[in-house]
Amino acid sequence: MLVFKFGGASVKDSNGVKNLLNIINTFKDNIIIVVSALGKTTNKLEEILNLSIENIEQGKEKFELLKAYHFDIVKDLFSDLNNQLYKELKSEFANLNDELFEKKHDSYDLKYDQIVSFGEIFSTLIVSAFLNSKQLTNKWVDIRKVFITDDTFRNAKIDMNLTKTKADASFDFKNDKTYLTQGFIGGFKNGLATTLGREGSDYTAAVLANLLNAEKVIVWKDVDGILNADPQYFEATEKLDRVSYQEAVELAYFGAKVIHPKTIKPLHNKNIPLYVRSFINPEGTGTEIGCFKQYDKDIPVFVLKKDQMLISLFPKDLSFAIEDELSKVFKYLSEHRINVNLIQNSAISISLCIDNANRKSKQLIERFKEDYKVLYNDQLELLTIRHYSDQAIEKVTKGRKIYIEQRSRHTAHFVIK
Ligand code: ASP
Numbered sequence: 001m002l003v004f005k006f007g008g009a010s011v012k013d014s015n016g017v018k019n020l021l022n023i024i025n026t027f028k029d030n031i032i033i034v035v036s037a038l039g040k041t042t043n044k045l046e047e048i049l050n051l052s053i054e055n056i057e058q059g060k061e062k063f064e065l066l067k068a069y070h071f072d073i074v075k076d077l078f079s080d081l082n083n084q085l086y087k088e089l090k091s092e093f094a095n096l097n098d099e100l101f102e103k104k105h106d107s108y109d110l111k112y113d114q115i116v117s118f119g120e121i122f123s124t125l126i127v128s129a130f131l132n133s134k135q136l137t138n139k140w141v142d143i144r145k146v147f148i149t150d151d152t153f154r155n156a157k158i159d160m161n162l163t164k165t166k167a168d169a170s171f172d173f174k175n176d177k178t179y180l181t182q183g184f185i186g187g188f189k190n191g192l193a194t195t196l197g198r199e200g201s202d203y204t205a206a207v208l209a210n211l212l213n214a215e216k217v218i219v220w221k222d223v224d225g226i227l228n229a230d231p232q233y234f235e236a237t238e239k240l241d242r243v244s245y246q247e248a249v250e251l252a253y254f255g256a257k258v259i260h261p262k263t264i265k266p267l268h269n270k271n272i273p274l275y276v277r278s279f280i281n282p283e284g285t286g287t288e289i290g291c292f293k294q295y296d297k298d299i300p301v302f303v304l305k306k307d308q309m310l311i312s313l314f315p316k317d318l319s320f321a322i323e324d325e326l327s328k329v330f331k332y333l334s335e336h337r338i339n340v341n342l343i344q345n346s347a348i349s350i351s352l353c354i355d356n357a358n359r360k361s362k363q364l365i366e367r368f369k370e371d372y373k374v375l376y377n378d379q380l381e382l383l384t385i386r387h388y389s390d391q392a393i394e395k396v397t398k399g400r401k402i403y404i405e406q407r408s409r410h411t412a413h414f415v416i417k
């Protein structure tokens, strides 16, 4: 059994959905297809949600636009305007309208998940109906009833035991050989929808593969595979053919956007390979992420994380009992739900490089100021070079101001402006 994941970019219009059909048709295997919301729908839903609180009129306008975007795609895909899909989609949009503009919710995060989860419901209803209409018979599964999570809305944790039982029952491959379901979302036991964190569909695919012992996962992207650098910022990029799980985690953690960092663990645990392949060029071999011992290229890999903030903390009395101070620093970080990308300490200071999450970072700095003298810089970049060479470093740091530099055997990090 194979698990495929198609992200928003692959299904942003009717041609994308048709292309998905063509790709699936080239496989004879049992397949679970995990689909994200169409195009930029999740961003749109976030925007409409905020407008539903701040500016209802504008929220309703944007809601109509999002609805029209979906129905335009449906009109391209189906000629029969009375089919079942129209009715279902209409009724789901009516539900979304209620959640947005009628219902009262206990908290913002809870409301967020009820709203934003509709994106994947819409997309999968459309894709599933289209495949069925083209003789690619598939069963639509409501993953909110399979991925049972806690109630940490917007970052829900999956209850793996419960979910395993539900997944075995829902994807049994007895009568059906193709299943289609939503990425990114789950459900709390009281029936509320939850989400697993932005860009979480890769993770959904990985968890399904783990629980159901898939042979492999293929994530279909708009790039040929994992490249040694983001072509948006670096010239002359090269595709990597094979990447180890460890390498993939490092790359994802330090900002490579191709795969979500959480994706690797469930696959590594069961030794299931992950392929990153192009939906634009589906014949390409892509990149295989798996249990490889060695890096098989002699080129460096560059990863850039933008919008970084470097915070330096100086204890007011110069006494630095480092263990105690570090645990306090990490406690504050976790209370503010902020991840540290890089840390450096000296006898009299600790420096932390974090993603600048404006409001949250400001609050964190205020908290630090109660105990420390605080200095900070923002609008920095964290540049990571795996398998670096002096030449590679020279090339990308030349003429730039380096705030922190760290090197280990295979990896060099630079916080730069
Ligand atoms: N649609 C969700 C998002 O845009 C999940 C995903 O695409 O993976 O964050």
Ligand code: MG
Pocket: 007, 008, 009, 036, 037, 039, 042, 199
């Ligand atoms: Mg998306």
